[in-house]
Amino acid sequence: MVPILAPGLAGSASAAPGVNVTTPWEARFAQRTHGMTSSIIRELLKLTEAPDLISFAGGLPASEFLPRTEIGAAVERIVASSSEGAFQYGVTEGYRPLRELFVRHMARYGIRVGPENVLVTSGSQQALDLIARLFINPGDRILTEEPTYVGAIQAFGAQQGGFLPVPTDDDGLRIEPLEEKLRAGPKFLYILPNFQNPGGTTLSLPRRRRLVELANHYGTPIVEDDPYGQLRYEGDHLAPLVTLDAEIHGCASGERAFTGNVIYLSTLSKTLAPGLRIGWVVAPESVVRKLAQIKQAADLHTSTFCQHVAYEVAREGFLDRHVKRLRAAYGVRRDAMLEALARHFPPGLRWTRPKGGLFLWATAPKGIDTGELLKDALAEKVAFVPGAAFFPEGGGHESMRLNFSHATPEVIEEGVRRLGRVLSRALEG
16 A cells, blocks of 8 residues: 655645544545545655755656747647637547547557547546546456556555556566466556656566467456657667557457557656646547546546647647657756766665666665655655555565656756765664
8 A cells, every 4th residue: 555654744734723624524435535545746746846855756757848839839829720629628539630640659659549449538647547447346456567656556446456466677577476466367457568657667578478468368458558658768669568469469450440458548748748638548449438438427528728739739740859859858867867876875775777768766775664764865855755655565665766857967966965865874874
């Protein structure tokens, strides 16, 4: 379970002395809400607004690379247009030109589907929530990597799902223990194959193929979450799980209807702007229809205006040019953090070397609790995410997630220096 924050990090405001804040509503909360906790990342972001605090906690794109000019010009074009489409209700599945744009974009990576296979969501987090609502009954277990994305833990846990975690190494999900967990009958697998959040690792191609083979053998579907796939800084692109699975099912060419064993998720939050809240799901038509019904009950549809803005910005090739710029900048920042870790972290620490994405994963020797360490780090004006938040069944107390995309190389150097001092004191103690 996601751990409770250390003292002083709680998100709720304290009541004034003598004031009773209990309301009649609390006794009427649904049973499924009793196990819900706040995301430690969201809570930490409240603390990192101090201008002198260096934060490696969030998964934030670099502010200076947000395409303000292009988004502003797109808004002006939309407002000046005589069309009312951007200001009215829209279809639940999403703005069709945007879905068609996603289809063309994914085809470059071997994902050959039609617009009818695409559902636009309010960020990929909503996609996880919709999938959880559609598939998870209380007591169902989801097979995940260990560690795994904390937002997925929240979404699946909110539907009273349990977890079957499989350990990872530098090549991603370990195949040896996977088959035993598949025999336990998980409802589906949740996998982040590219530059995984939080570990930064990439699932190797041989393991991807074997994972898809085993999932098909045991009849267990896969949810492939790919928010970072375009942000590769070295090495060659690897085929998505959805593509490898489509080859098995004979629908890889796009000449027959997309069926398959994989639901694919992605987002514009890491490549365009997270504030637009644009994500999408790729699934067989029957699944898209059912997800759309659930989404209608949630929000009718993703913001029509934001979908039009995203399409206007991306449609003339700007997104491709912008992603190349991000790759160059984030690659430099990744290298800056790796070099700073080598200089300032004490002996006994180890960390991953991500080939892309936004994060790396550091592990301290046994006996170090990074949840406790965070309080000392905040006193040194530096923040990270303690690793235990990413372990659905407990563990990970000696690990931490570090983000390198949001800070400049100079700030990364100073932040790692501060964190190194905290770790050195902890190890000496």
